Amino acid sequence: MQTVKMVVTGPFSSGKTEFIGSVSEIDVVATERKITGTGEKEIKDATTVAMDFGRITVDEDLVLYLFGTPGQKRFDFMWEILSEGMLGFIVMIDSARPETFREARSILQTFRAYAPTPYVVAANKQDMEDAWEIEDMRNALRLDPKVKLLPCVATDLKSVKSVLLELLYSILAEMESGG
Amino acid sequence: MALNGNLRDFTVTQLLNLINLASKTGTLVIEGPNETAQVAFRDGKLAHAMIGRENSGLATILHSGKLLNVSQYRAIQQRAGHVNDKELGLLLINAGYLSQEDILQSLQKNFMGVIRQLFTWVEGFFRFENDKLPPEDQINVRLDLENLIIEGSRQLREWEQLQDEIPSLEMALKFTDRPGADLKNVNLSVEEWRVVSYITPKNKISQIAKATKMDDMEIRRIVYGLIQAGLVEITRPEGAAPALAPDMFPTQDTGEQKSLINRLINRISSI
Ligand SMILES: Nc1nc2c(ncn2[C@@H]2O[C@H](COP(=O)(O)OP(=O)(O)OP(=O)(O)O)[C@@H](O)[C@H]2O)c(=O)[nH]1
Ligand SMILES: [Mg+2]
Numbered sequence: 001m002q003t004v005k006m007v008v009t010g011p012f013s014s015g016k017t018e019f020i021g022s023v024s025e026i027d028v029v030a031t032e033r034k035i036t037g038t039g040e041k042e043i044k045d046a047t048t049v050a051m052d053f054g055r056i057t058v059d060e061d062l063v064l065y066l067f068g069t070p071g072q073k074r075f076d077f078m079w080e081i082l083s084e085g086m087l088g089f090i091v092m093i094d095s096a097r098p099e100t101f102r103e104a105r106s107i108l109q110t111f112r113a114y115a116p117t118p119y120v121v122a123a124n125k126q127d128m129e130d131a132w133e134i135e136d137m138r139n140a141l142r143l144d145p146k147v148k149l150l151p152c153v154a155t156d157l158k159s160v161k162s163v164l165l166e167l168l169y170s171i172l173a174e175m176e177s178g179g
Numbered sequence: 180m181a182l183n184g185n186l187r188d189f190t191v192t193q194l195l196n197l198i199n200l201a202s203k204t205g206t207l208v209i210e211g212p213n214e215t216a217q218v219a220f221r222d223g224k225l226a227h228a229m230i231g232r233e234n235s236g237l238a239t240i241l242h243s244g245k246l247l248n249v250s251q252y253r254a255i256q257q258r259a260g261h262v263n264d265k266e267l268g269l270l271l272i273n274a275g276y277l278s279q280e281d282i283l284q285s286l287q288k289n290f291m292g293v294i295r296q297l298f299t300w301v302e303g304f305f306r307f308e309n310d311k312l313p314p315e316d317q318i319n320v321r322l323d324l325e326n327l328i329i330e331g332s333r334q335l336r337e338w339e340q341l342q343d344e345i346p347s348l349e350m351a352l353k354f355t356d357r358p359g360a361d362l363k364n365v366n367l368s369v370e371e372w373r374v375v376s377y378i379t380p381k382n383k384i385s386q387i388a389k390a391t392k393m394d395d396m397e398i399r400r401i402v403y404g405l406i407q408a409g410l411v412e413i414t415r416p417e418g419a420a421p422a423l424a425p426d427m428f429p430t431q432d433t434g435e436q437k438s439l440i441n442r443l444i445n446r447i448s449s450i
Contacts, residue, residue, distance in 0.1 A: 109345065132182065133182075161450055175440070
């Protein structure tokens with residue numbers, strides 16, 4: 001049995017658990033905790049403390065694991081461990097919370113420095129009324145035009161699938177270019 | 180939808196950068212604790228800027244730029260109240276009093292002063308109103324934003340924020356190939372030029388710091404300014420690790436690796 005993994009990262013409450021939950025065939029083994037800090041509690045009630053864990057069985061010989069990183073900064077010691085041996089990573093960003101973009105940039109740069117693997121950026125919660133437009137997000141996040149920035153709604157399976165596929169296409173392209 | 184938010188999360192410099200990169204046309208409205216600023220842009224270039232409503236008329240600007248003396252200024256205020264800025268400008272030029280160049284320079288200087296003042300604002304809400312331009316009767320300028328952005332970025336002093344923006348010094352830099360990002364038109368400081376001279380994807384930021392004898396803080400600040408101005412971007416150091424890590428696949432055979440990715444693609448497509 002062969003296994004490969006992808007990592008889903010991004011700021012607090014950007015939709016990582018939701019994303020993995022949408023495609024995983026097992027219930028996401030999210031290690032969720034009730035939130036106690038008041039500032040974060042205003043945003044939502046539960047946060048991921050260790051990591052999310054989802055699974056997609058490809059065939060008898062191959063399984064894909066999806067790991068979600070904890071969003072809160074005090075867990076960032078987990079990131080490097082999680083990123084070891086990953087096929088690629090997805091950075092989830094809440095398009096309607098520009099106050100998280102700075103942190104998103106930081107997470108993105110940190111992951112890029114850990115591993116040379118391909119990645120895509122998902123502009124999540126595009127269904128929300130005050131979501132930023134993709135091009136404004138690209139500039140605010142300072143993404144190179146070559147980096148894939150994909151509109152996403154993590155609650156929608158079709159949208160989640162297309163983000164995963166875009167990442168796989170990027171990996172394939174990297175292999176074909178002899179990377 | 181809207182480009183809006185809080186100055187605590189976006190500095191004015193970052194907003195200028197966004198407007199510059201997207202060549203936006205419209206008005207950036209910033210509501211500070213005491214005053215409201217309105218800065219207009221056309222195709223990503225500064226057109227007009229004012230804080231509050233007063234002191235933004237042409238006569239006042241020319242007077243504070245010492246192009247009109249007190250009595251001339253008073254005369255205009257008293258007798259030409261009904262004349263709009265464009266008309267006043269034309270009158271002054273036709274009277275051989277000032278050149279068009281004088282007027283435009285004076286306005287530019289004033290608008291840049293407004294932006295510099297905005298750099299000190301840390302509280303407030305901003306929104307960008309697409310396509311909204313200043314009234315027809317005001318005189319606009321056309322000023323590249325790069326220099327202002329570089330200037331504003333130099334003021335970012337907070338260590339923590341710099342650390343966030345550039346978490347790893349083990350990455351390299353390269354020049355952007357964005358049209359219009361031209362180093363020749365940007366007023367760089369001596370330190371910035373020294374850093375620029377070492378930029379190639381072969382050099383890590385840490386190596387540039389060593390070569391230029393800068394500490395982590397200094398190099399981050401300078402690199403941040405160059406990134407903000409859209410001149411450089413962070414890239415993986417060339418010649419370091421290959422673009423794909425060896426441990427990401429359970430097999431080292433490239434044929435098998437490709438088959439594995441294709442199986443993943445088929446599986447996910449079929450969900
Ligand atoms: N409208 C909308 N809501 C979303 C979307 N994705 C996630 N949410 C909601 O946003 C909230 C946060 O989502 P989570 O999946 O818990 O976010 P997370 O990134 O795992 O959060 P942490 O683990 O705490 O960092 C939840 O209430 C989700 O239901 C989306 O695409 N659209
Ligand atoms: Mg979570």
